[in-house]
Amino acid sequence: MSEAVLSDTRHTLPTAHPAGRIALTLGLIVAAFGLAYLIPGGADYPAHLVIPFADWISAFMNWVKSSFTWLTRSLVAVVNVPLQIAFALLAKSYKLAVGEWSIMLPRLSWVGICAAVALLGHALGGFRLALLAGLGFLYIALFRQWDSAMLTLALIVVCVPICVVTGLLVGIWGYLSPRAKQLVIMPALDLMQTIPTFAYLIPVLLLFGTNPVSALLATGLFATPPMVRATILGLEKVPSEIKDFADMAGCTRRQKMWRVLVPAAKPSLMLGVNQVIMLSLNMVIISSMIGAGGLGQDVLLALRALKVGPAMEAGLCIVVLAIVLDRLSQAAAVQRYEEQREAKNSFLARHPNLALALAAIVITTLISIAIPAFASVPKAITLTTGPMWKDAVDWINLHFFDAIEAVRVTFLVYILNPLRAFFESLPWLGVVLTLAYAGYRLGTWRLAIVVALLASFCAVTGLWVQTMATLYLCGAASFIAAALGIPIGMLAARHDRVEKVVTPVIDTLQTIPMFCFIIPAVMLFRIGDFTALIATVAFAIVPAIRYTNHGLRQVPQELNEAGIVSGCTRRQLFWRVQLPVAIPEILLGINQTILLALSMIIICAMIGTRDLGQEVFKALSKADTGKGLVAGLAIAFIGIIADRLITAWVARRKRKMGIA
Amino acid sequence: MTRATPRAADSSKPKLSCRNLWKVFGTGADEFMRQHRGDASSADLAQAKLIGAVRRASLDVHEGEIFIVMGLSGSGKSTLVRCLSRLIEPTYGDVVFDGRDLLKASEAELIEIRRHKMGMVFQHFALLPHLTVIENVAFPLAVQGVDKAKRLKRAREMIDLVSLSGRENHYPRELSGGQQQRVGIARSLAVAPEIWFLDEPFSALDPLIRREMQAELMRLQEVLKKTIIFITHDFDEAIRLADRIAIMKDGEIIQIGTPEELVTHPATDYVAEFTRDVNRAKVLSAQSLMRPSGAARHGGTVAAVAKVASFAPEIVASDLPFAVIDAAGRTVGEISPKAVIDLLAGRDQADLRA
Numbered sequence A: 001m002s003e004a005v006l007s008d009t010r011h012t013l014p015t016a017h018p019a020g021r022i023a024l025t026l027g028l029i030v031a032a033f034g035l036a037y038l039i040p041g042g043a044d045y046p047a048h049l050v051i052p053f054a055d056w057i058s059a060f061m062n063w064v065k066s067s068f069t070w071l072t073r074s075l076v077a078v079v080n081v082p083l084q085i086a087f088a089l090l091a092k093s094y095k096l097a098v099g100e101w102s103i104m105l106p107r108l109s110w111v112g113i114c115a116a117v118a119l120l121g122h123a124l125g126g127f128r129l130a131l132l133a134g135l136g137f138l139y140i141a142l143f144r145q146w147d148s149a150m151l152t153l154a155l156i157v158v159c160v161p162i163c164v165v166t167g168l169l170v171g172i173w174g175y176l177s178p179r180a181k182q183l184v185i186m187p188a189l190d191l192m193q194t195i196p197t198f199a200y201l202i203p204v205l206l207l208f209g210t211n212p213v214s215a216l217l218a219t220g221l222f223a224t225p226p227m228v229r230a231t232i233l234g235l236e237k238v239p240s241e242i243k244d245f246a247d248m249a250g251c252t253r254r255q256k257m258w259r260v261l262v263p264a265a266k267p268s269l270m271l272g273v274n275q276v277i278m279l280s281l282n283m284v285i286i287s288s289m290i291g292a293g294g295l296g297q298d299v300l301l302a303l304r305a306l307k308v309g310p311a312m313e314a315g316l317c318i319v320v321l322a323i324v325l326d327r328l329s330q331a332a333a334v335q336r337y338e339e340q341r342e343a344k345n346s347f348l349a350r351h352p353n354l355a356l357a358l359a360a361i362v363i364t365t366l367i368s369i370a371i372p373a374f375a376s377v378p379k380a381i382t383l384t385t386g387p388m389w390k391d392a393v394d395w396i397n398l399h400f401f402d403a404i405e406a407v408r409v410t411f412l413v414y415i416l417n418p419l420r421a422f423f424e425s426l427p428w429l430g431v432v433l434t435l436a437y438a439g440y441r442l443g444t445w446r447l448a449i450v451v452a453l454l455a456s457f458c459a460v461t462g463l464w465v466q467t468m469a470t471l472y473l474c475g476a477a478s479f480i481a482a483a484l485g486i487p488i489g490m491l492a493a494r495h496d497r498v499e500k501v502v503t504p505v506i507d508t509l510q511t512i513p514m515f516c517f518i519i520p521a522v523m524l525f526r527i528g529d530f531t532a533l534i535a536t537v538a539f540a541i542v543p544a545i546r547y548t549n550h551g552l553r554q555v556p557q558e559l560n561e562a563g564i565v566s567g568c569t570r571r572q573l574f575w576r577v578q579l580p581v582a583i584p585e586i587l588l589g590i591n592q593t594i595l596l597a598l599s600m601i602i603i604c605a606m607i608g609t610r611d612l613g614q615e616v617f618k619a620l621s622k623a624d625t626g627k628g629l630v631a632g633l634a635i636a637f638i639g640i641i642a643d644r645l646i647t648a649w650v651a652r653r654k655r656k657m658g659i660a
Numbered sequence B: 001m002t003r004a005t006p007r008a009a010d011s012s013k014p015k016l017s018c019r020n021l022w023k024v025f026g027t028g029a030d031e032f033m034r035q036h037r038g039d040a041s042s043a044d045l046a047q048a049k050l051i052g053a054v055r056r057a058s059l060d061v062h063e064g065e066i067f068i069v070m071g072l073s074g075s076g077k078s079t080l081v082r083c084l085s086r087l088i089e090p091t092y093g094d095v096v097f098d099g100r101d102l103l104k105a106s107e108a109e110l111i112e113i114r115r116h117k118m119g120m121v122f123q124h125f126a127l128l129p130h131l132t133v134i135e136n137v138a139f140p141l142a143v144q145g146v147d148k149a150k151r152l153k154r155a156r157e158m159i160d161l162v163s164l165s166g167r168e169n170h171y172p173r174e175l176s177g178g179q180q181q182r183v184g185i186a187r188s189l190a191v192a193p194e195i196w197f198l199d200e201p202f203s204a205l206d207p208l209i210r211r212e213m214q215a216e217l218m219r220l221q222e223v224l225k226k227t228i229i230f231i232t233h234d235f236d237e238a239i240r241l242a243d244r245i246a247i248m249k250d251g252e253i254i255q256i257g258t259p260e261e262l263v264t265h266p267a268t269d270y271v272a273e274f275t276r277d278v279n280r281a282k283v284l285s286a287q288s289l290m291r292p293s294g295a296a297r298h299g300g301t302v303a304a305v306a307k308v309a310s311f312a313p314e315i316v317a318s319d320l321p322f323a324v325i326d327a328a329g330r331t332v333g334e335i336s337p338k339a340v341i342d343l344l345a346g347r348d349q350a351d352l353r354a
């Protein structure tokens, strides 16, 4: 409150004249850079002053590793139990031996699983969802990806409940203790959600080695934060009257939480579950680098060998799996309570779909003992698109190689490379001071200090050049994504027909795991910055479109009518009424675009970018925790700086418009 | 619908009462109230950047009466009633329920009191979305651990009582607002509470439904005879239902009285403003219009406590004044047709307020 008041008066003081304000800002920036060049070490951070955070962290992690082997070992052993059960059920047969006697327990039949998934779809969302889910799994079976897909699914099936329960408990803690929430949970979540995925892998790899359990733990770390957030948000959103009612009914604390608050927050919680599932899938794919196996590994191996066909096939199966899981969990989130007009007592009557699904799985699995076609998908009915993709790429290369190459080279030589050189030459002190000034203008002194500290971290760890390289690629990709996405969002907002086309496309794009964007880009443009740029733009464009559309559409009808009554043309209405009101929402979209771009750019280290992501990637291959985490933190800090500045900017604009 | 007799208000010791009750929001509120020893002016509060949501409130609610707290939105009604039920902790003052200090009750004791003695109905119903109607109504019993058959039986009775039979297995969202509030009422009655808090229970409903629900509440009260604390921002509603009304403004109770007392002797202009458009014939009783008996002949007799509206048609048709008699049948005064006509025509206000 007092902060807002202070900043408001401060903003009106030196800004009597807009031109004067711009001149002042420019002058200060020039001064900052001048200062950076004048002060020794202000341009290039002196090597002998680098603070060895990386060494400290490595030393610490090695100490943890050697002192807590018993803990890590037992953790692996515990987590391994459900994991092996899931593997046995879904992926591999299991040999049960008691003394002399032994029997091979067959894995569940693929026919039964397809049927069960379809029935699940039916239970959650009716016939159409049943069709989508059943056909999706059938696709995976027929296109020869069943075994890998089931390995991936097994990891998800074990990981998601762990994440959901952990997230729920931490979220409840945060709800009950605002201090813990403010001091511990929220900062930790912010950091965890901006640290790049790769960086999670390194400490886990160091502590637990290369195996599916490691992959599971890394995935869990990555996928839990949204559940915590959804829980806190959901519980806070429960109407205060319902909370009062719980007290008046004489609930104990425990009854209040579990019988009133959690059920009342269920819709929010289920959205959290949906996010956990999607992030788990995303991360399980990436975790194939530390031994997760499954579809991700297929893609990884194929990409490393530049085998277009297999990479594309496995990648498409990931997409299909993602879409099916997404739609199923979304349907579960909005599921309406069925009316129970009369009490049904038998299990069968209450859960017909569940009973049928269980029956289908059991029966087909029993059949599979006798008939191999039920045990694994028979070769005769499978299809492969591998050669087709290869032919397509060959054909494109044959006919369009020159054109594609011309575009790529032009971009690289005239835009990307000069831009990179420019960014890498920026003096660190100048950038830090400029960012601090931006923090001060948009927010408060505190923001300025936070921003300056975070930015300085990138310099004092000796990662300045890599930081600037990341910023250059991320900036370029975000700029292009915004430049394409905002106009598309505007069109969608103005024409319902456009919106109808755009919405399913961006919904699908949003569902696709990051890894899969790289495959087609690599097929066409091979590796390098330009490929990374294309993949990143495709991945990061979604929020720019979505928020623009949403922001424009939620302009209050009264404002539109006021505009029309004052005689605005359609065009004037758009530019003078709707757009200004929608700007805060659009800025939030850009914020999301930047964060997504950042996370994608880092993954693109796989295809040869040279930036902070590459540092993490190298650290991963050497299991160098310190280097990896420091580079990971530097990346996280870039994200946090962008996020804080834009959020402050949005808040300021909203305050100005009186809609804070 | 107007009640014939205000219940004997002061016969027994109060069911629920509070003395110099304060709820102050803001950082350091407790410390502030302690320093000021339970008495702070608005200026003091403003200076300390605190919000005095309830200030020096004192009231007694008696067994079996409908006590209404009336005030505009933001005047502190909800805060007051939440302090009385200790849903929020008062900053200063005492609350006595059934002769015991409610603010000293431990968490476990409070849970026991609420489980068996208190019920509350909420403005926005506060039904649990994941439970059916009958499960909602049975919920307060379920948390007490009452066994399933017994609590469902009780819930069914309550659903009958509010005329919702046949909807037991619907979910709240399938019901209209009025029906949802009936569920809220049934649920709050399931534990047979001794005191019943209703926080603007009908404010979220359409005017027609609101009327219907008010009538329903009166019908229930005839049967149940609960001690009721009812909150509203609607003075007409207050008049219609109240035995006594407390009027709140900016966190303070500025007057407590029967509807008739508020109309005849408003404590401030603010109260007078509220009472101005009230249908007086329905609020005032014969005794507040009567003069000393002087006429030789009377056209009829009316009870001193009878509302004017109940005998207005006869007296207006008559030329003679009516005698006013007390409960024992003694004549205590007379009432002239002219006085009633003036009242009906709205010509009496200056006199009455003087």
Ligand SMILES: Nc1ncnc2c1ncn2[C@@H]1O[C@H](COP(=O)(O)OP(=O)(O)O)[C@@H](O)[C@H]1O
Pocket: B025, B026, B051, B052, B053, B071, B072, B073, B074, B075, B076, B077, B078, B079, B080
């Ligand atoms: N938790 C709270 N924190 C700060 N102020 C509050 C809080 N709850 C209520 N208030 C303030 O107390 C005053 C009374 O609120 P309330 O009791 O809800 O009024 P009513 O029910 O009469 O509309 C209002 O000015 C409101 O803003």
Ligand SMILES: [Mg+2]
Pocket: B077, B078, B079, B200
């Ligand atoms: Mg209220």
